[in-house]
Amino acid sequence: MNQDLKTNILRTLQKGFRYDGRKTDEYREISVETGVVKTAEGSACVKIGETHLIAGIKTEISTPYPDSPDKGTIMVGVEFTPMASPNFEPGPPSIQSIEIARVVDRGIRESKSIDFKKLCITEGEKAWIIIIDICIVNDDGNLMDAASLAAIAALKDAKFPEFDGKAINYKKLTDVPIPVEFSPIESTVLKIGDYFLVDPIPEEEAVAEAKLTVATMEDGKLCAMQKSGAGTLTIEDIKKMVELAAEKTKEIRAHLGGR
């Protein structure tokens, strides 16, 4: 059904540009604003072009897992809110939103961006769970990169609420920031025909054969990867895509600023 659209997108790419005039390795304008939600312990509003989403951090205390009694943990949720696109319906999370949540989670978890031991309050009894919720306001493509940027920006903005040993007082935040040591940043590369594009718009996402999301840390090491879509990648494809994504994450990281 999308054959005509794909053919025409490829014709445009042959001439060296995309439907919206960008080059294949060009991101739309990125903006990051933190501290936008007063009821959250940390928050960030991210826009990439007209893709717009809000991430908020809430903290809870519970018993650590038996196999890691001295560690807290994180939880990541992504809401494809029905206001953001005519294709999103109210109801339980779709598999697409779950995929984004899990890839963002792995980027933060595997990079050891937060030392989970620092989230422990009393070994075996109490530890912090940092819950990152990302809600889409407007979907204009590339939700993956926007979500991961918002998650890390919100984490860096977050502070622990007061805890007196018995109950959390969410109305008062302490000065103690949530311990974020590294900032994993993700970039997604699409393969359409022989072309590799970053920061796709919905038309490009609809005709892409496959996507590769790569997360990197400040030192350039990769800390998460995900191939999405039902197409295949050759080793040459992977080399090019990883190279391109890693370069782009450096540019995106500059938007984090602050801490």
Next chain:
Amino acid sequence: MSELLIKDKEIVVPGEELAVGMDFLPSYGTYRRGDKIISNMVGLVHIEGKVVKLIPLSGKYAPKKEDTIIGQVIDVAMSGWRIETNCAYSAMVSLKDATSDFIARGADLTQYFDIGDWVVAKIINVTSQKLVDMTMKGPGLRKLKGGRVTRINTNKVPRVIGKAGSMVTMIKVSTDTKIIVGQNGVVWIQGEPEMESIAVDAIKMIENQSHVSGLTDKVKEFLEKATGKKIEMPEYNR
């Protein structure tokens, strides 16, 4: 005593009082309440003598008999094809209205139009329940091949077409593209990829600035700059 409370070409929102007094007549987009005429939607005020009406600035397409629209085939049934029309109501093109060719019983209908094809069709009937019938028999009505489709707000279609087609012709001539503007806001453009992109940008510019004065000159300037060549309109269109 009758009195106008707003000026021509002002932007008004639902619930705004436009005129007071029984001399004025409420027309499209307005209603009367007591002795006042009140706006019913977001629109541009248009006053013609004593008639007060609105030109809507937003809103989805409402299918009308005789409209030529561009839609996409979403289903192929025994009796014909179902077309998505860029609004809440899809339309049917039945076998007898599809083509002048003879369609044999049991023929494979996807040979004519398949799911995903873009077509130009004309609305022949709309029932009170908004069931829509269309025909593809007629000049200019056909399946579209290649090219690129963009959507604009249906209320902007007249501006994009222009007086006697002058605006859309200017874009066609400047970018050397074929352009068909459906009344339902779906626009089809075909030409060289760079030119298609420029045409889309010009159309979006008209959509965004539809009520700005001097728009035709602004669009001409944009097109000449983007294509790098001056526009020479064919004599009959001047």
Next chain:
Amino acid sequence: MMAYKREKRKNDEPREITAKAGIIPRADGSGYFKIGNTEAYAAVYGPRNLFPRFKQNPTKGILRCNYNMMPFSGMGNRVRPGANRRSKEISMITENALIPVLDLHEFPNSVVDVFIELPQTDAGSRCAGICAASIALADAGLAMKDLVSSVAVGHLGGTVFVDLDYNEEAFDEGDVADIPIAFIPKTEEYSLLQMDGITSKEILFEALEVSKKAIEIIYKAQQDALKQRYKEGQK
């Protein structure tokens, strides 16, 4: 018993308001309404196809509202994602507050969906949702008799206050009532009226009278949001 005294604003004054239209480009119409620290986005999709088909009505369309708080929007604990009884009730009263200004016969067999999402709340969330939804419906080009303006009015120990914030809502000395209303200015009709707490009839009617000034301010903000959006040209 301590009588409550407002410090930062007058008793009949609403908190600071920001209203916008057209901020969700993907939607057919959208609105944004922020009052104090309560923030609501609303997106309208429609008229569009209504499924399941048995819900279709050949003489008129339906308005379907979905109110939702984002997980980090509550004043305390995280709000578990998903519908709950409270959000379902608010969705329903929102529909009932907006239907009176719409002409459902304009779109038979179809649905106009309104999605309301709140990134942060500080009381008055259902009212902010209705205000944002009103802007969104007008932005979507639907025929509307008028906009609908909504605010929560109430009293603390017999003194009427308009636009209660979270702390005021939670005040627990003496009789307290929280009264969310929605008002159609052109016809002077109420399309939402609820009451949480205890009040005398006299104080109730005083509260409704006092709310008119705030409703005017809110109505103007909604109108300005729409005019601003169309003056500047669509995005």
